[in-house]
Amino acid sequence: MKSIYEQALGDTYQLLHPKLQERYRLTGDAVFTGAGRMEEISGGSFAVRAMMVLGIRARLFFPERGRNIPFVIHNKVSRDAKGQETVHWDRTFDFRGKKRHFDAVMKWDSEEEQILDLFGKPALLGSSLSLHVDDKGAMHISSRSQWLPLFGMRIPLPRVFHGAAQIVESYDEERQCFRIRVHVRNPLFGTLFAYKGSFTGTRKDGSGGSRDET
Incomplete structure (x- = not known):
């Protein structure tokens, strides 16, 4: 079965760096765990x-900023109430022992043929995503429409309230690690938060086997 990222990218999935192809082949019982450091969170x-203090309990936003932050x-992968595969993204940042989280789940919308990203636990914000691969094999992910998920409905957010996200994940052959850049911007307030850094990781499949992705 193809992962939601393979479905979103189609034939261009094969243009990803081989390490990223393995990393994003998240389907069935696959699990990926990575660790590294963020050079800067700003x-x-x-x-x-x-205001971001309000998002701490929902594992959505956090106010701390810094350099050289363990990550x-x-x-x-799990299945939702409709039996669709859902990919969990649980991210933890360690500010000198104070752990902060930025969690989300992603799922495939077969009607609109796009990935939906739901942020927080419980989900407090939703966004559709656009994906593409650049000429160096890096994954680019950007947000599109955004909404509030309430009682099974999507309440559209005016663009002025959007947190427009741009994410680039690549693989550094020289350092043998994944590199990540995230930038979230609002039309009124400018950059809401951004981070960049690197990590290594291991992917495990359903048979209990593991593969070092570094």
């Missing part, structure tokens, strides 16, 4: 960061 005015990512 962005957001004092007022914006004060862990955990991806696993």
